[in-house]
Amino acid sequence: MHISxxxxxxxxxxxxxxILLFYVLIQRKKxxxxxxxxxxxxxxxIIWGRLFLPVEFPFTITIAFSAxxxxxxxxxxxxxxxxxxxxxxMILWCVGMIATxxxxxxxxxxxxxxxxxxxxxSEVFHISDFMKxxxxxxxxxxxxxxxxxPMVLGWQKVILLPNAAYSQKxxxxxxxxxxxxxxxxxxxxxxxxxxxxxxxWWFLPVYWPKNQVQIxxxxxxxxxxxxxMTQEKMLDYVSTLVEMNEKITKTVxxxxxxxxxxxxxxxxxxxxxxxxxxLLESKRKKKTNKGILLFVFMLPVVTNLVIFExxxxxxxxxxxxxxxxxxxxxxxxxxxxxxxxxxxxxxQQATIQNIKDPVFENIKVIEEE
Numbered sequence: 574m575h576i577s578x579x580x581x582x583x584x585x586x587x588x589x590x591x592i593l594l595f596y597v598l599i600q601r602k603k604x605x606x607x608x609x610x611x612x613x614x615x616x617x618x619i620i621w622g623r624l625f626l627p628v629e630f631p632f633t634i635t636i637a638f639s640a641x642x643x644x645x646x647x648x649x650x651x652x653x654x655x656x657x658x659x660x661x662x663m664i665l666w667c668v669g670m671i672a673t674x675x676x677x678x679x680x681x682x683x684x685x686x687x688x689x690x691x692x693x694x695s696e697v698f699h700i701s702d703f704m705k706x707x708x709x710x711x712x713x714x715x716x717x718x719x720x721x722x723p724m725v726l727g728w729q730k731v732i733l734l735p736n737a738a739y740s741q742k743x744x745x746x747x748x749x750x751x752x753x754x755x756x757x758x759x760x761x762x763x764x765x766x767x768x769x770x771x772x773x774w775w776f777l778p779v780y781w782p783k784n785q786v787q788i789x790x791x792x793x794x795x796x797x798x799x800x801x802m803t804q805e806k807m808l809d810y811v812s813t814l815v816e817m818n819e820k821i822t823k824t825v826x827x828x829x830x831x832x833x834x835x836x837x838x839x840x841x842x843x844x845x846x847x848x849x850x851x852l853l854e855s856k857r858k859k860k861t862n863k864g865i866l867l868f869v870f871m872l873p874v875v876t877n878l879v880i881f882e883x884x885x886x887x888x889x890x891x892x893x894x895x896x897x898x899x900x901x902x903x904x905x906x907x908x909x910x911x912x913x914x915x916x917x918x919x920x921q922q923a924t925i926q927n928i929k930d931p932v933f934e935n936i937k938v939i940e941e942e
Contacts, residue, residue, distance in 0.1 A: 584627035587876040610793035642883035650931030673774040746813040753794045905937045
């Protein structure tokens with residue numbers, strides 16, 4: 574396995590296609606009847622995995638695509654301020670990655686500072702103080718005047734509750750929901766998304782699924798919390814969703830607590846309607862459509878199956894093509910006494926007509942004796 578310009582390009586191309594698929598699936602009404610939320614989470618993880626592995630695998634098939642890759646290669650080989658444009662892009666990429674990582678660390682520090690303030694001004698309870706719960710899942714509950722929205726501080730596995738009056742039904746539904754976020758380890762999914770935006774800070778499509786994934790996480794929690802409920806109790810849960818959503822406004826503090834999950838995440842009526850519709854119709858859907866399931870499981874293989882490479886007629890290519898890295902690592906040029914050049918790689922040779930072609934710029938040259 575190795576990384577090359579072509580492997581990064583095809584990774585971005587394939588990821589864009591899968592992101593658009595994810596976006597279409599979550600946006601189209603009624604498509605949720607074809608699958609369960611876990612399938613969407615799996616699709617998101619495949620997208621992230623593909624982006625974190627922009628490499629060529631041993632089974633990857635190389636396809637010469639001169640119409641697309643030759644202009645891209647020529648663009649990256651343009652000299653800017655004494656450096657190849659491709660090198661300049663990599664420098665900017667790394668600088669942006671470091672800056673984005675530092676900003677995320679700063680936000681993480683602010684979150685921990687806020688946690689300390691909240692803890693000092695909260696009444697401390699446990700879930701068992703409000704409802705029956707498995708002792709191993711009896712996590713702390715902080716009631717405080719500093720928030721208006723129930724949420725989970727994921728790193729500490731603490732549930733925050735606004736200091737307000739709740740009916741027994743409301744408190745059970747809210748705590749069950751927040752507890753399920755903890756059990757699902759949703760905080761790690763969110764941080765994986767944050768890590769992806771740090772690495773690919775310049776690639777705008779990676780930001781598109783963030784809100785959609787948040788919706789899917791809420792839908793998955795709703796589904797699991799109500800799975801064993803009767804129809805009547807599930808309707809009570811839906812009623813709590815609607816009633817509590819009417820009472821809640823987005824607060825400044827909630828904006829700052831980026832590393833939390835929430836029963837209500839400042840959703841608009843369309844999002845709430847989507848969650849409620851999915852919940853009410855989930856009983857009709859026993860399992861994911863087999864065709865969709867097979868397609869999603871095939872994505873990791875399909876998206877790594879091919880890679881596009883530039884092709885130059887004057888470069889060796891009668892029996893195959895090579896990536897730039899392969900040509901630099903395994904190939905070399907022979908500079909003949911008459912001024913001509915021959916390129917050699919893997920036992921093959923070809924006379925070079927245009928030695929100034931950027932593809933030969935970093936290849937070792939051997940002088941003919």
